[in-house]
Amino acid sequence: MNFRRCLMMMVEPIERPRFDLAGVLGGGTGVDFERSLQVRAAHLREPRVIDAASCMWLLQCSAEQWQPLPSDPQARADVLTLLELGLLVSDDPAHAQALAIEQQVRDSHWWPLSALHYQHSRWDGVDSLGDMQRSQLVTAQDLVRSFGAPPAEAPPRREGARALPRCGDDPMQAQLQARATCRNFDTGRALPLPLLARLLQQVLMAQAQVETDPGVRFLKKNVPSAGSLHPLEAYVVVRHVEGLAAGLYHYHAVAHELAPLPTQPGDLPGFCLRLLAGQDWFADAHVLLVLVCRFERSYWKYRGHAKAYRAVTLDAGHVSQALYSAATAQGLGAFVTAAINELEAERAFGLQAMTEGALAVCGLGWRAGAMTTAELDPIGRVWPAPRPPGNGTPQR
Incomplete structure (x- = not known):
């Protein structure tokens, strides 16, 4: 059997405070720190805790060259332990699955x-x-009580600044000011399918495509994308749309069509709540758009690039802002959140981890007639009536 170290990993020294009775009795503070070394690898979901000797041994292993299993009993035992932890991989058939997972990350650029x-x-x-409620960090008042006042909403004004003219009759400005994140949806009113199709x-939708070489095509969409690669796919969760069964769909941007997924959740409302990490104010939206990145599409060009992941997250931001504007123009409310359970999406959509993955969830639908969950609308364009008492401004 031969082995090598996993390619992408980091070692993080961890210190956790603990009560020290002996220290108190000896006149100390009674606070001691427990130290450990935590290793995070790109192919493993959870960190691994190892001792200093094992860590030094691990760091001396090659990530590129295969090494034979050592004959020394202690060294052999160390290798087998690190293999079980997943920090080493081997060519033994017994470890074939672990090797394949680590190799997939190596090949993903x-x-x-x-x-x-x-x-x-x-x-x-x-x-x-639930975490916010348990920590009492739900409203702005909660945050100030726990953390103090936030940094200033804007930096100080600079001397010598030139005042710019304001345009009072700009229709685009009026539409943008009508945009506010929606947390209250009218579940009793279905969304027409043609309206959803228009927004998509x-x-x-790909407005055009160009083929630079046989089989090499680039798309033109109404949102920008790094390298014009457009690696984002939309998985659509339909809740309340006329003429469309509730469930999970994939949107094809070139064909402009929705395809139902072969496997559907038995409890769609429960799936939405889990996907949105308990944010029930978003779970009732008429439509959820799960923005999934096909990383291999982007990393085909930006191989091992320090800015590549930042670029695809910016792509998701471009889509969410375009969706806000398009929904607002049709009188709909919209939202975007990155506080999602990505693995819930991976299981539901059959995604291959580290090759494709969910970045954010957007949603849209008709606004409810009354605000039961607090929203932020400083200029009162959406909710001119008084806010619900006692809720404060929600954490955004």
Whole structure:
């Protein structure tokens, strides 16, 4: 059997405070720190804790050259332990699955720090609303009570600045000011299918395509994308649309069509709530758009590039803003959130981890007639009536 170290990993020294009775009795503060070494790898969902000797041994292993299993019993035991932890991989058939997963990450052309960040920032089973409630960090008043006042909303004005003219009759400005994140949807009123189709056409549909070489095509959409690669796909969760069964769909941007997924969740409302990490104010939207990146499309050009992951997250931002504008023009409310359980989306849509993954969820639909969940609308264009008492401004 031969082995090598995984390619993308980092070692993080961890210190956790603990009560030290002996320290108190000896006249100390009673606070001690427990130290450990935590290793995060791009192909592993969870960090691994190892001791200093194992860490030094691991760092001395090659990530490129295969090494034979050592004959020394202690060294052999160290190798087998690190193999079980997934920090080493081997060519033994017993470890074939682990090797394939690590090799997939090697072949994906991620910049290592981005791969580590993406892998270890994905959520699974997180209830963000429950966490906020347990921590009493729901309203702006809660945040100020716990953290103090936030940094200033704007930097100081600079001397010598020139005042710019304001345009009072700009129709685009009026439309943009009518945009406010929606947290209250009218579940009793269905969204017409032609209206959904129009929004998808405006925001996500490929308006044109160009073939630079046989089989090499680039798309033109109404949103920008790094390298004109457009690696984002939209998986559509339909809740309340006329003439369209509730469920999960994939939107094809070139063909402009919705295809139902072969496997549907038995409890669609429950799936939406889990996907949105407990944010129930978004879960009732008429339509959810899960923005999924095909990383291999982007990293085909930006191989191991330090800015590649940042670029695809910017792509998601472009789509969300275009969706806000298009929905507002049709009298609809919209939202975008990155507080999602990515692994819930991966399981539901059959995504291959680290090759494709969910970046954000957008949603849209008719606004409710009354605001039961607090929203932020400083200029009162959407909700001119008084806010619900006692809720404060929600955390955005």
